Amino acid sequence: MKFSFTEDQRLLADTVREVLEKACTPEAVRAATRDDRPGPAWRALAEVGLFGAHIAEEHGGLGLTPLDTVLAYEQTGWFAAPGPIVETAVAAPLVVAVGQLPExxxxxxxxxxxxxxxxxxxxxxxxxxLVAGSALAPADGVALTPHGSADAARRLFTAELEAAPDDPAAFDQAALATAAQLVGLGRRLREEAVGYAGQRRQFGKVIGSFQALxxxxxxxxxxxxxxxxxxxxxAYSLAHGDPAASRDVSAAKNAASGAAHRAARTALQVHGAIGYTDELDLQLWLNRVWGLRPAWGDDGFHRARLRDALL
Incomplete structure (x- = not known):
């Protein structure tokens, strides 16, 4: 199958990248680990219409498909944009009441x-x-219990909610968008590692010249x-209603998760001991990878679903 993205699909991704370059600097992401949440990146993405991308035009959205937005979600990963972006923009429109879509x-x-x-x-x-599976509950009056998170800009909570079975379309589209974010994160970490390897010197040489590295x-x-x-x-399978779309989503999420994890480990090793410090911006992308890997189905879940689909 021959495939390429359209000019409009690339333009949306370029627009998201342009606004996030200004609104989602490492300093802004770091601020989101403290109190500035969801931060200026959220407002910037709202202004370019990303939150309404999967909502029909009659409800104030753009009426786009997962194929139209997958490159844009890569960009949200590249910049480690904080806030429940996938949950709000991708999963929620498929389960909330129609009257809430314009909001x-x-x-x-x-x-x-x-x-x-x-x-x-x-x-x-x-x-x-709050959405648990396909069950909805207003956040007012629901007691939240905070839990430790690998990513301080993506805080985790539990709540006394009775979950309903997952909406299959919402789950698959959210898993796909998360996989796209992981690809973007992996590419950012690779760039950071390559750049640092070209600067750091050991034994009189830049470490990027070492064959093992x-x-x-x-x-x-x-x-x-x-x-x-x-x-x-x-993304193509979901956009075209392919019966094997869930299989393709699991293959994508598993591969993206593994690639981002490899990028994170390598970037950390390239940076050496300084890579563990909170002061280094590298931590922002490392932590987001570790926070997103289990989101919308962990590696074990997607491997099992892929195995079942193939066998």
Whole structure:
């Protein structure tokens, strides 16, 4: 199958990248680990219409498909944009009441959502609406219990909510968007590692000249180049109603998760001891990878679903 993105699809991604370059600097992401949440990136994405991308035009959205937005979600990963973006923009429009769609499209209604089998609601303290599977509950009056999170800009909570079975379309589209974010994160980490390897010196040479390090960085590049087409294929399958779309989503999420994890480990090793420090911006992307890997189905879930689909 020959496939390429359209000019409009690339333009949306370029627009998201342009606004996030200004609104989602490392300083802004770091501020979101403290109190500035969801932060200026949320407002910027609302202004370009990303929250209404999957909402029909008659409800104030753009009426786009997952194939139209997958590149844009890569950009939200590249910048580690904080807030429940996937939960609000991708999962929620498929399960909330029609009357709430215009509020989502403008970004004024923040939604925290989780699969039925997952206990944790991301960024639930910001949300006005909580979704567990396909069950909805207003956040007012629901007691939230905070839990430790690998990513301080993506806080986790549990709540006394009775989950309903997952909406299959909402789950798959959220898993796909998360996979796209992981690809974007992996590419950002690769760039950070390559850049640092060209500057850091040991034994009188830049470490990027060492053969062993070249091999590690090449492995990261290969993993990302194999994962990205699987993500795009899953987006194509969802957009065209392919009966095997869930299989393709699981293949994409599993590959993107593994590639981003490899990129994170390699970037950390390239930076050495300084990579563990909170002061280094690298931590922002490392933590987001570790926070998103279990989101919308962990590696074990998607491997099992892929196995069942194939066998």
């Amino acid at each position: 989502i499209a403008t970004g004024s209604l923040i939604v925290s959502a989780r699969p039925a089998a997952d206990p944790y609601l991301p960024d639930a303290d910001l949300a006005a609406l 070249k091999h590690q960085l090449a492995d990261v590049a290969i993993a990302l180049e194999f994962a990205a087409p699987l993500v795009y294929r899953a």
